[in-house]
Amino acid sequence: METFKLQEGEEYIELNNLMKILNWVASGGEAKSQIDEGLVTVNGEVETRRRKKLRSGDKVEYGSEAAIIA
Template sequence: MSTAILELQPGDEFIELYKVLKIEGWVGAGGEAKMLIADGYVMVNHEVETRKRRKLVAGDNVIFGEESVMITASTRPASEAKIKAAKPADSESPKRKAAKPKGRPSIKF
């Protein structure tokens, strides 16, 4: 069994179980993840878990088939992550044209 590590984003206290399956690429969509969880195919901390939106925190271990992922807390401070996420307005983003106001369609009889 291979074990991967999923690091929570700075400022996030938890992640929902079905999202872990999507992030890890074990399923194609959230609906598929929710169905597999409800049918008992997913384990959390070596116990079958059927709550789709179970809040996973650092230290939880998710097992699906032969795959496993350990949830860990971010090592970066939240303030550092916000600074990196901010984009300069002038230099990197392309200039957008002003949106045209939408008028009423003309109806001809």
């Protein structure tokens, strides 16, 4: 499992941006379709909001990938 550290002063990162930064998807369009299809979970629940605000302690899973926000 990866750990994604928020930048100092940053309270959250949006789900679609996290997927791009971690190279889980090649583009924003791909992130959108994967999220819309219900293939991403946040804290064990299917998440379909592309701009879901992820905060410290949240766990994101996508296929065989997983990350925790720190």
